[in-house]
Amino acid sequence: MLHFxxxxxxxxxxxxxxxxxxxxxxxxxxxxxxxxxIILDEIKHSKKVISMISIPSAPKSIWKKVxxxxxxxxxxxxxxxxSPFANLFDHRLEIMLSAISIALLIIFFKVWQFEDNVPxxxxxxxxxxxxxxxxxxxxxxxxxxKRRADGFEKVYHGKPVDFKTADSIAxxxxxxxxxxxxxxxxxxxxxxxxxxxxxxxxxEIRYIKDGNVIIVFQQPATHxxxxxxxxxxxxNILSVYCEKMVVGDxxxxxxxxxxxxxxxxxxxxxxxxxxxxxxSIMQAHS
Amino acid sequence: xxxxxxxxxxxxxxxxxxxxxxxxxxHAKVYTTAFGMLGNEADAEDAxxxxxxxIYHKVATFNSRSNIGTWLYRxxxxxxxxxxxxxxxxxxxxxxxxxxxxxxxxxxxVEPEKTVIVSEVQELVRKAITHLxxxxxxxxxxxxxxxxxxxxxxxxxxxxxxxxxxxxxxxRRKLRALMILAGLDDTYRSELT
Numbered sequence: 250m251l252h253f254x255x256x257x258x259x260x261x262x263x264x265x266x267x268x269x270x271x272x273x274x275x276x277x278x279x280x281x282x283x284x285x286x287i288i289l290d291e292i293k294h295s296k297k298v299i300s301m302i303s304i305p306s307a308p309k310s311i312w313k314k315v316x317x318x319x320x321x322x323x324x325x326x327x328x329x330x331x332s333p334f335a336n337l338f339d340h341r342l343e344i345m346l347s348a349i350s351i352a353l354l355i356i357f358f359k360v361w362q363f364e365d366n367v368p369x370x371x372x373x374x375x376x377x378x379x380x381x382x383x384x385x386x387x388x389x390x391x392x393x394x395k396r397r398a399d400g401f402e403k404v405y406h407g408k409p410v411d412f413k414t415a416d417s418i419a420x421x422x423x424x425x426x427x428x429x430x431x432x433x434x435x436x437x438x439x440x441x442x443x444x445x446x447x448x449x450x451x452x453e454i455r456y457i458k459d460g461n462v463i464i465v466f467q468q469p470a471t472h473x474x475x476x477x478x479x480x481x482x483x484x485n486i487l488s489v490y491c492e493k494m495v496v497g498d499x500x501x502x503x504x505x506x507x508x509x510x511x512x513x514x515x516x517x518x519x520x521x522x523x524x525x526x527x528x529s530i531m532q533a534h535s
Numbered sequence: 536x537x538x539x540x541x542x543x544x545x546x547x548x549x550x551x552x553x554x555x556x557x558x559x560x561x562h563a564k565v566y567t568t569a570f571g572m573l574g575n576e577a578d579a580e581d582a583x584x585x586x587x588x589x590i591y592h593k594v595a596t597f598n599s600r601s602n603i604g605t606w607l608y609r610x611x612x613x614x615x616x617x618x619x620x621x622x623x624x625x626x627x628x629x630x631x632x633x634x635x636x637x638x639x640x641x642x643x644x645v646e647p648e649k650t651v652i653v654s655e656v657q658e659l660v661r662k663a664i665t666h667l668x669x670x671x672x673x674x675x676x677x678x679x680x681x682x683x684x685x686x687x688x689x690x691x692x693x694x695x696x697x698x699x700x701x702x703x704x705x706x707r708r709k710l711r712a713l714m715i716l717a718g719l720d721d722t723y724r725s726e727l728t
Contacts, residue, residue, distance in 0.1 A: 257700065292707045294711065296707065299660060300679055302571075302657050307563050307565075312562070
């Protein structure tokens with residue numbers, strides 16, 4: 250195991266959550282690595298300190314308050330709040346999700362008519378993405394060697410995928426997404442997670458149909474392992490060729506990369522852009 | 536578990552006794568979660584009350600194939616995170632980490648670490664936990680205060696087990712950094728052993 254992989258597992262090791270083989274790997278490593286031993290010591294001590302916090306008992310008065318609030322209401326509380334419009338604030342999540350669903354449906358029907366046309370921008374975008382490149386260095390070579398040794402080649406619709414050329418990744422703002430066969434998820438996560446661990450960015454996995462996986466991860470353009478100077482052009486190209494629709498506070502974009510159509514919905518104007526992504530895999534072009 | 540499933544089905548029909556049984560089973564753990572997330576007793580009490588009100592109102596949406604405990608804890612954690620974000624939590628119930636340390640410094644000639652006793656360390660740790668981001672705070676509370684497994688936490692938070700482990704790593708190390716920032720370095724260890 251590589252050094253940073255050991256470090257990521259130290260909490261799990263301290264909590265006894267690892268399998269025997271992984272536990273033994275770590276045990277052997279920390280015999281020789283002072284820095285990991287120090288980190289493990291920090292983790293264990295944090296655990297001990299936290300466990301010593303004295304938690305007061307929950308007062309009995311809480312139940313009395315709940316009881317009087319719920320069961321002394323004039324109407325049945327469940328019926329009182331049955332109407333979705335009774336308290337709009339409490340149902341803001343449902344309202345937002347409904348708006349997004351409607352937006353998705355509209356976009357789906359709108360782009361469906363373009364299914365037979367492969368936009369010219371696809372090949373242009375791919376060219377730009379492929380020239381941007383990551384700079385993962387030797388680490389990627391090690392991961393690739395391990396993956397091949399295990400008998401896997403990353404395949405993306407019949408084409409070999411390599412994060413160095415980033416030809417399987419679509420980006421919008423600081424968010425990047427790729428689609429891979431689920432059997433390769435572990436290897437891809439290893440490659441991406443070094444970024445999330447180093448710069449504490451979010452990583453999210455969404456499973457879609459046919460055993461494929463979408464991975465969405467956030468990585469700012471200023472990060473040393475970023476897509477580089479080509480990224481801005483990619484985003485510009487995608488923005489120009491995207492189908493764009495605004496629904497309330499949400500902006501929806503659709504674009505294609507290779508044989509995959511992406512839909513992203515979010516509040517582009519805010520700093521916390523959260524992409525809700527769905528993708529449909531188009532049929533291979535004849 | 537079968538009892539719980541029966542309670543939930545009865546609660547969906549508005550059965551008050553079923554709700555009370557569910558409350559008796561889970562209220563202490565929900566209180567511990569709220570206390571860990573919010574950092575003080577008064578806010579934890581209010582939160583527990585609101586959380587169980589929410590549970591009562593939302594039980595109709597509960598999918599009986601899921602685990603009731605997981606669903607319940609998820610409501611509790613999300614409620615506490617939202618509460619903290621909306622800043623309705625009383626702002627100065629407890630001192631900042633730095634203020635507490637400074638208050639402990641009675642005399643400039645006395646080394647700070649000697650004036651800090653166990654209860655003050657606990658207070659600082661409680662405060663430090665509330666300074667963590669919601670993602671890190673929730674895993675720390677569920678694991679180190681509640682003793683849940685990584686898998687249970689992953690189910691509650693809707694993330695992978697690896698993500699839980701990763702966040703625990705970061706949370707525990709950040710906590711350690713916060714304690715050092717408060718002036719509690721290795722010398723306080725002897726107070727706790």
